[in-house]
Amino acid sequence: xxxxxxxxxxxxxxxACILCENNCGIQILTDxxxxxxxxxxxxxxxxxxSTQGYTCNKALRLDHYQNGADRLTSPLRREADGSxxxxxxxxxxxEIAQKFAAVRDTHGGDKIFYYGGGGQxxxxxxxxxxxxxxxxxxxxxxxxxxxxxxxxxxVDAHFTGGHTHGDFEHAEVSIFFGKNPYQSHGVSRARTVxxxxxxxxxxxxxxxxxxxxxxxxxxDFHLQVKPGTDAWCVIALIAxxxxxxxxxxDFIAEHTRDYDELQRHFRxxxxxxxxxxxxxxxxxxxxxxxxxxAASSVSTYEDLGVQQSLNSTLMSYLNxxxxxxxxxxxxxxxxxxxxxxxxxxxYSTEFRYTPVTGSRIALGMVPAxxxxxxxxxxxxxxxxxxxxxxxxxxxxxxxxxTFREALDALELVVVIDVVLTETAKRADYxxxxxxxxxxxxxxxxxxxxPKNSFHLREPILEPLPGTLPEPEIYARLLxxxxxxxxxxxxxxxAAATLGRKPFRYTxxxxxLLDKETIGLTPYxxxxxxxxxxxxxxxxxxxxxALAEITAxxxxxxxxxxxxxxxxxxxxAVIAGRSGVVFTEESEDDAWNYIPHDDKKFPLxxxxxxxxxxxxDPASAVQTSDEFPLVLSAGQRRQFTANTxxxxxxxxxxxxxxxxxxxPADADALSLAAGDVARVVxxxxxxxAEVEIDARMQTGHAALPNGFGLNLTDEATDPALVGVALNExxxxxxRDPIVGTPWHKNVPARIxxxx
Numbered sequence: 001x002x003x004x005x006x007x008x009x010x011x012x013x014x015x016a017c018i019l020c021e022n023n024c025g026i027q028i029l030t031d032x033x034x035x036x037x038x039x040x041x042x043x044x045x046x047x048x049x050s051t052q053g054y055t056c057n058k059a060l061r062l063d064h065y066q067n068g069a070d071r072l073t074s075p076l077r078r079e080a081d082g083s084x085x086x087x088x089x090x091x092x093x094x095e096i097a098q099k100f101a102a103v104r105d106t107h108g109g110d111k112i113f114y115y116g117g118g119g120q121x122x123x124x125x126x127x128x129x130x131x132x133x134x135x136x137x138x139x140x141x142x143x144x145x146x147x148x149x150x151x152x153x154x155v156d157a158h159f160t161g162g163h164t165h166g167d168f169e170h171a172e173v174s175i176f177f178g179k180n181p182y183q184s185h186g187v188s189r190a191r192t193v194x195x196x197x198x199x200x201x202x203x204x205x206x207x208x209x210x211x212x213x214x215x216x217x218x219x220d221f222h223l224q225v226k227p228g229t230d231a232w233c234v235i236a237l238i239a240x241x242x243x244x245x246x247x248x249x250d251f252i253a254e255h256t257r258d259y260d261e262l263q264r265h266f267r268x269x270x271x272x273x274x275x276x277x278x279x280x281x282x283x284x285x286x287x288x289x290x291x292x293x294a295a296s297s298v299s300t301y302e303d304l305g306v307q308q309s310l311n312s313t314l315m316s317y318l319n320x321x322x323x324x325x326x327x328x329x330x331x332x333x334x335x336x337x338x339x340x341x342x343x344x345x346x347y348s349t350e351f352r353y354t355p356v357t358g359s360r361i362a363l364g365m366v367p368a369x370x371x372x373x374x375x376x377x378x379x380x381x382x383x384x385x386x387x388x389x390x391x392x393x394x395x396x397x398x399x400x401x402t403f404r405e406a407l408d409a410l411e412l413v414v415v416i417d418v419v420l421t422e423t424a425k426r427a428d429y430x431x432x433x434x435x436x437x438x439x440x441x442x443x444x445x446x447x448x449x450p451k452n453s454f455h456l457r458e459p460i461l462e463p464l465p466g467t468l469p470e471p472e473i474y475a476r477l478l479x480x481x482x483x484x485x486x487x488x489x490x491x492x493x494a495a496a497t498l499g500r501k502p503f504r505y506t507x508x509x510x511x512l513l514d515k516e517t518i519g520l521t522p523y524x525x526x527x528x529x530x531x532x533x534x535x536x537x538x539x540x541x542x543x544x545a546l547a548e549i550t551a552x553x554x555x556x557x558x559x560x561x562x563x564x565x566x567x568x569x570x571x572a573v574i575a576g577r578s579g580v581v582f583t584e585e586s587e588d589d590a591w592n593y594i595p596h597d598d599k600k601f602p603l604x605x606x607x608x609x610x611x612x613x614x615x616d617p618a619s620a621v622q623t624s625d626e627f628p629l630v631l632s633a634g635q636r637r638q639f640t641a642n643t644x645x646x647x648x649x650x651x652x653x654x655x656x657x658x659x660x661x662x663p664a665d666a667d668a669l670s671l672a673a674g675d676v677a678r679v680v681x682x683x684x685x686x687x688a689e690v691e692i693d694a695r696m697q698t699g700h701a702a703l704p705n706g707f708g709l710n711l712t713d714e715a716t717d718p719a720l721v722g723v724a725l726n727e728x729x730x731x732x733x734r735d736p737i738v739g740t741p742w743h744k745n746v747p748a749r750i751x752x753x754x
Contacts (some may be wrong), residue, residue, distance in 0.1 A: 011036065013460035014045055014577040017059035018121030018436050019641045020185045021445040024051040025578055026059055028437075028460060037461055039063035047578040049453045054189040058641050061650040065435070066461070068647025069419045069711070072432035073466035076420075084430070089468070089476070096429050097480035099412050100136045103385045109137015110355070111382070113371070116389035116416075117143050119644055122436050123444045124456075125470025127342065127542050129389060131523040132474045135483045140354070140383070144396065145345060146365035148304055150738040151313030153363040157347040158605055159320055160337045161595035165447040166299025168193050170333040173295040175206045177319055178230060178305020178744070182214035184636040186301060188448070194218050204291050208233055209305055211632075211702065212695040221288040227630040227700050228745045229278035229620045231311040234318040235612065236274040237289050239266045241325055244286075246293025248327030256324065258604045265609055277617050297333025298323055304634065309744040310620065313737040317608045324601055330590035336449035337593035339554050339583040342546050344444050355381035359739055367739025368397050369731040372406035385412035389470065390433070392643060394423040395709065395724060398741045399683055399731040416470060419646050422710050432467045434459075439469035440539050450586060451561070455579035456543060459536065471526055471539035478523050488514055492528035500544070500567055503529060521545050544570050550582055557583035607737070623699070627681065627747035629665065633725040634705040634743050641706050648711070648721040657707035657722030658691035661750065664698040666690065669752050678751040679703070679723065683730050686723040687753060701750060 010030050016023045025048025031038040042060045046053035075092035076084040087095075103112055114133055117126030133141070156163055168174050168187050174197055181190040197203045198218040205219040208230060216222040225233045241247050242263050252259045275282040292298055300323050306315040328334035346364035353360060356379045359370045366374070371393070375383050386407070397403050400422075407413055407426040415427040424430045438461045446452050463469065468476075478484070488510045495506035507524075511517040517524065522542045530538035544566075551558055551566035561584040563569040572580045591599055623630060639651040648655065659677060671677055675690045679701075688703060696702065707722025725743070733742040 010040055013458075014047070015437065015457045015460055016048075016121065016443075016455055016579075017055060017062065018065070018119065018644070019058050019062075020120055021443070021447075022051065022185045022188055022190070023121055023443045023445060023455060024048070024055045024059060025053075025455065026055055026062075028062070030460065037067065039066060045578055048455075049451075049576075049579040049581050050188055050448060052189065054192060056185065056191065057638060061645075064647040064650035065645055066437055068645065068650065071418055071435075071464055071467070072420060072424075072430060073464055074432060076430040078428045092429060092431060093476045093480050096414055096431075097477050099428075100385065100387075100414075101481060103412055104136050107384050110139040111384040112136055112138040113366075113374075113383040113386045114138050114141040114389075115143065115371070115386060115393055116391035117141070118390050119144075120445075120642060121443050122390055122441050123342070123344075124440060124442045124539060124542070125433070126389065128471040128474040128522045128526065128539070129387075131483070131520045132477050132481075133387075134519045135478060135481050138387075140366050141364075142366040142368055142371060143391065144368075145363060146739075147368045147397070147741055148307050149345075150362040150365065150367065150740055151735055152302060152307060152316040153345060153347055154313065154349065154738060155316040155320055155605065155608075157349045159324070159601050160593060162337050162340075162347050162593060163447065164320075164335045164337050165449065166301055166335055167297070167333050167449070168197070168299050168301075171197075171297050171299035172202065172333055173204045173206065173292055173298045175208070175292070175298065175300040175322065176215055177208045177234070177300065177302040177315065178307065178309065179207075179301045179303035180209065180211075180213040180215045180305070180636055181301070182218070183638060183640075184303065186303060204295070206288050206291070210697055210700055211635075221284065221291065223278075223280050223284065223288060224697065226277075226279040226620070226697070227632070228310045228622060230306050230309065231314050231318065231612075231615060232274045232617075232620065233278040233280055233285070234315065234322065235266070235269055235615075236271050236278070236280075236285050237292070238318060238321055238325065239269040239271050239274070240286055240289035241293055241322075242266045243271070244290070244293070246289060247325045251327030251329075252325065255327075255329070255599070256601045256603050257598075258602060262321075262603045265612065277620060292322065292326060295326075297331060298326055298328040299333060299335060305744055308634070308741055310622070310742060311611070311615070312735045312740050312742075314608050314611050317605055321603070324603065331587050336587075336590050338447055338449040339452045339550070339557060339585070340444070341446050341452075341454040341550060341582055342444040355379075360737065362738040367734065368393070369734045369739050369741050371397065372399070372402045372731060375406040375409055376402070383410070385410055385414075387414050387416075388423055388427070389416045392417075392421040392423045394426060395421065395643060395726065397731070398726055398729040398733075398743070400724065400726040401684070402731060403726075416473060418467075425710075431473055433473070434463040434467045434469045435461070437461050438463040438467070440537065446582075449590070450584060451581045452583045453579045453581050454573060456540065456573050456576065458577065469539055471522075471542075475523060475526050483516075484520055484524060484527070485514055485516070488517060488524065489527060492524060493531065496529045496532050504548070540574060543573055547573065554583045557585045557589065560584040622745060623747045627749050628699070629748050629750060630700050631679065631681065631728070631746040631748035632700070632702040632744045633729055633746050635660070635702040637704050640704045643706055643709055645706065646709060646711060654691075654704065655721070656689045657704045659688035659723075659750070660691050660693040660696055660702045662696040662698045662700065663692050663694055665701065665750070666692045669750060671750075671752055676753045678753055679728065679748055680751060681728040681730070681746055681748045684727040686727060688723050701748070
């Protein structure tokens, strides 16, 4: 039953925010006069195991997500004239299954491309996509992670074999590379933690960012680099650490390999020259390096400011060298790997390659910037169809015009979403999903150490009539295709009625007898174990499998968190309205995650060292006479969030998404605050309201993320608010290693509008 607290004006429900990876625990007061569908008030959940009542201003506006846009309430089919017709679910499922099967049988299932798998808070439905993708033979997929974290993940695979996260609550020195956690969070209780660091004279904060952000305001050291020169700055920092013997020699000797060769590369660096290139005073760099070297603990965080800029994968390497060379792994206040309730991606040092362009696939995901190139060709291995779930790539990927052309070139496009997005408007079929507060949901962003937590969110509203949760959509498609052997389903259904222990043994036996069982696990659980649950709870059946995997992967840590076995963990997760700690480890346990036999970090990544040597100061300047400014396309601000907000009225400030410019640049163009300017790049142009901001460097401008959505059904008269950034970005401007886009370094010019 839902955890509901009665009040005089409505019911309080425990759930979580869905706007960033922190997924803070919240409570929502619903209005009984609107059948509970209106969110009257939102507050932090003090009982939440990781966020403890913390929330930011954005979560408080979530009624604008739930009730702010015209919801889809019927499957849609595109007709020959381009219009949409409402059809019933049975027809939609039958036709979609038949058409995906036809693509598979004609061209091969690997020509069916999957994009999505959930946003910041809806990963549970994505867990059910796997069996359907296997059934139709799909092999290639991507998501927003491929736009951001691919380079970091590839570097992590070399060092720790998986994701690492900083212990900022205890770190003596916290370093943020291209990260403004005051606005973008990523750190639990971000603003509280940042203020605690700032007020503590024994602790320090270092920010590397071309903008004087709100986090930089709180920092002891703001290394305000010239846009695009982050790599030169961090190379200089590492060179100083080595030159002045500020590294942890004991840690290096005991826990790393190849340091002697690595240090030769950095001792060759001309520190003064690199300081001049990035625009940071040599003395300031040295003082920052000395503070890092003297600290008892250091945590670092890199984010889109460097991951979507020049030299992004190299920057990930440099970031990790900072904390490795100073011995900040596996101790309080340092960097830690962590358990996972469900892995989000595949970490590997080995690459797969895309079928047409031969682009590298890191994190298991096709680089988003090459998807259109994999379609717009006559190559026989081009993608022929797409299934797009809870994502809007026609708006969120670089060079939207070309991506729309690619969608139109496909033989079949199916979109699952809650509203008619820009992507859905190009689809052949659109399937209406229940919202994140109308179904069981969760996030697999479980990054905590030593206590890691998972929050399964119970629905607080009934699904809007005509909509279905993604697990039910996939189950219907799989039934239509006819997967899952009858004997397997019969055996599992019978065992499920006898209890979990017989079910576990029966499932194991089925897996031995039928090799397809494991790949179909979420679907088989939905159809068997799920059938023993109330109808609305069927999708929680996959949690049973995740609990079983956790018990096998982290048995000691699971028991330390208070769960005697997988069944106990499953029960705790189902009942835990404020989240559940599923593993608890000690600092020493961090070493168990290191994938290398000798448990030592191999410090050399030859390809990235080669990039380091080949850095040319001229390459840091991507501007020209035609495009003399650097535009940061996607700045995080107090009233920006991901595009699941389809109601612009949620914003109380910066309602039009202003173009922020340095005073000198505005003066040179005779622009005043509130004027309208035209922003022009090599891919397009857009109008924006000007805001003059002394936090910006001369030659650097910024537009916010989350704007420019087409909020009407009329393609000829879209009601756009703010700039759709990817009408301006270029898909060819991307990292040479993993293809992440350079959204934070877009050459542009700004023109006054009369």
